[in-house]
Amino acid sequence: MMKRKCESCNHYNCFINKYCSNEWKPLITHYKTSTDYPVGATIFSEGDPVLGIYQIYSGKIKVVTSFNGDKERIVRLAAAEQMLGHRGLGGNLIYLAAAVTLESSQVSFIPIDVFYKAIRANTDLAFQMMMYYANELKASEKRMKMMASSTASEKVAVSIMTIIDAFGFNKTDKTLLEFTPTRKDIASIAGTTYETVIRVLSNLEKSKIIKLEGKTIRVLNLNYLKTLCKAD
Known part of the structure; x- marks a missing residue:
């Protein structure tokens, strides 16, 4: 290069x-x-x-x-x-x-x-x-303090917010994550298991907090995610 x-x-x-x-x-x-x-x-x-x-x-x-x-x-x-x-x-x-x-x-x-x-x-x-x-x-x-006392849902929410803070949203589609790591990587951010991530994402989708589009994640209710992960 x-x-x-x-x-x-x-x-x-x-x-x-x-x-x-x-x-x-x-x-x-x-x-x-x-x-x-x-x-x-x-x-x-x-x-x-x-x-x-x-x-x-x-x-x-x-x-x-x-x-x-x-x-x-x-x-x-x-x-x-x-x-x-x-x-x-x-x-x-x-x-x-x-x-x-x-x-x-x-x-x-x-x-x-x-x-x-x-x-x-x-x-x-x-x-x-x-x-x-x-x-x-x-x-x-x-x-670290947040993760030590968080539920599985809160840990996954923190992981999604971490991804948003790092990479943001798509420039033309403001609710779609610019980059969605693999489910395994999301589990690694959250400090939980792959199976737990799959379950929590499914529950968040059922609650209309997010929408799963293949491997990508669309955030439908950002304020709820912030509340869930105790973000300021």
């Missing part, structure tokens, strides 16, 4: 584009590499050493961690203009989760030494990264 120049990028919500000075953008362009990943490809694996951070140009990606030996839990969904691998930064430079594409994706890689220098040289970038970490931690703690 061609190398995309940070200095002429139109992804205005990308942290590099938004918070790095114009003097730094050509330097980052020089050192970064870009890769096309097919659906189901692993960008980095749990336990890999952290060599840098990743910036999503296009596509959709799940961040997955394992527990109890072989069980998988999706801890984050990410899309264009968002970072990957930043949670691996710190004292022990090891990824605690894996990143796997949900659809064909274009992802850029910035070496860790270049990223650290950019952080030190660009105070806006450093401050916004700090706020980003804080907001992610707050959202993660809120979700």
Whole structure:
């Protein structure tokens, strides 16, 4: 894939584009590499050493961690203009989760030494990264607390809202999810079983909260979903 120049990028919500000075953008362009990943490809694996951070140009990606030996839990969904691998930064430079594409994706890689220098040289970038970490931690703690005391229906509702927050609705059909993960992935987000997800989705459809159209989900009553998952 061609190398995309940070200095002429139109992804205005990308942290590099938004918070790095114009003097730094050509330097980052020089050192970064870009890769096309097919659906189901692993960008980095749990336990890999952290060599840098990743910036999503296009596509959709799940961040997955394992527990109890072989069980998988999706801890984050990410899309264009968002970072990957930043949670691996710190004292022990090891990824605690894996990143796997949900659809064909274009992802850029910035070496860790270049990223650290950019952080030190660009105070806006450093401050916004700090706020980003804080907001992610707050959202993660809120979700964990919610999931610990939730019913199966509430867990699935939280999963649907997580998908909406990450990927939104179809641009021309405002009630249809822009992207619907597999039922197995929804179960992995919810921390429940595939069978439970199938049952809860069926019940939500009978209650006219959602409508299942093949593998996709249409939301008919967003306010009820928010109430069900105790969303603000």
